Amino acid sequence: xxxxxxxxxxxxxxxxxxxxxxxxxxxxxxxxxxxxxxxxxxxxxxxxxxxxxxxxxxxxxxxxxxxxxxxxxxxxxxxxxxxxxxxxxxxxxxxxxxxxxxxxxxxxxxxxxxxxxxxxxxxxxxxxxxxxxxxxxxxxxxxxxxxxxxxxxxxxxxxxxxxxxxxxxxxxxxxxxxxxxx
Numbered sequence: 001x002x003x004x005x006x007x008x009x010x011x012x013x014x015x016x017x018x019x020x021x022x023x024x025x026x027x028x029x030x031x032x033x034x035x036x037x038x039x040x041x042x043x044x045x046x047x048x049x050x051x052x053x054x055x056x057x058x059x060x061x062x063x064x065x066x067x068x069x070x071x072x073x074x075x076x077x078x079x080x081x082x083x084x085x086x087x088x089x090x091x092x093x094x095x096x097x098x099x100x101x102x103x104x105x106x107x108x109x110x111x112x113x114x115x116x117x118x119x120x121x122x123x124x125x126x127x128x129x130x131x132x133x134x135x136x137x138x139x140x141x142x143x144x145x146x147x148x149x150x151x152x153x154x155x156x157x158x159x160x161x162x163x164x165x166x167x168x169x170x171x172x173x174x175x176x177x178x179x180x181x182x
Contacts, residue, residue, distance in 0.1 A: 010052040022047045029128075033102025034073040042142065049134035053127040061119040061127075068115055071106040071135045074099055077125030082118040098122065109135055 006028045009021035017025075025047035029035050035043060053072070055061070062068070064084055079099045096117070099105060108115055109132040130138070 007052075010050070014049050014051070017048060025050070032073070032075060032128075034075075034104045034128075036102075042138065045138055045141070046128075046130065049130055049138070051129045051131075053125075053129045055121045055125045055127065057121055057123050059121045059125075061121065062115050063118045064115055066115045067112070068106060068109040069132050071104070071109055071130045071132075073104040073128040074101050075126040075128055076101055078122040079103075079125060080120050080122050082120065083116065084118075110139060 005024050009017065009024040010028075012021055022044060026040065026043045029038075029043050029047060030040075035046075038046075052075075055077075061072070061079065064082070077100075081097045081099060083096045099119070105119070
């Protein structure tokens with residue numbers, strides 16, 4: 001598969017994508033570190049709703065305290081995570097960590113909590129973006145095949161672990177829940 005075909009397919013509005021576009025996108029996504037182990041059906045669903053975001057260096061994706069609107073997976077590039085202990089943007093002077101290819105973030109959209117950090121591109125980046133309503137639908141569909149007891153346990157794990165994790169560390173938890181359900 002050529003990169004031109006991937007860009008052509010992912011660049012279409014999700015509503016305009018053909019079955020062939022979805023297949024091309026899934027073929028590409030299957031090889032990404034951020035989506036290793038994700039079942040083919042879920043990859044297909046992601047391919048039908050995701051957007052490609054191409055950002056230059058120095059772009060602020062969102063700020064600490066903002067309302068979350070999207071979930072992201074890093075396809076290329078590096079982003080810096082800044083956290084202010086006071087919550088004041090001007091107090092953010094140190095990078096707490098970096099996110100590179102294979103990372104994903106933005107899970108605060110599941111519970112409508114404000115963003116707990118500021119994300120800035122360190123270099124040109126390509127991100128896979130899924131809007132909140134689509135991510136929530138995928139999340140609910142992911143949990144629905146589980147039995148009530150398993151779903152309750154998964155939700156309890158998310159809730160209890162979320163309390164002790166920083167927002168950017170929730171990504172690993174989400175990946176674990178995805179793996180537990182299949």
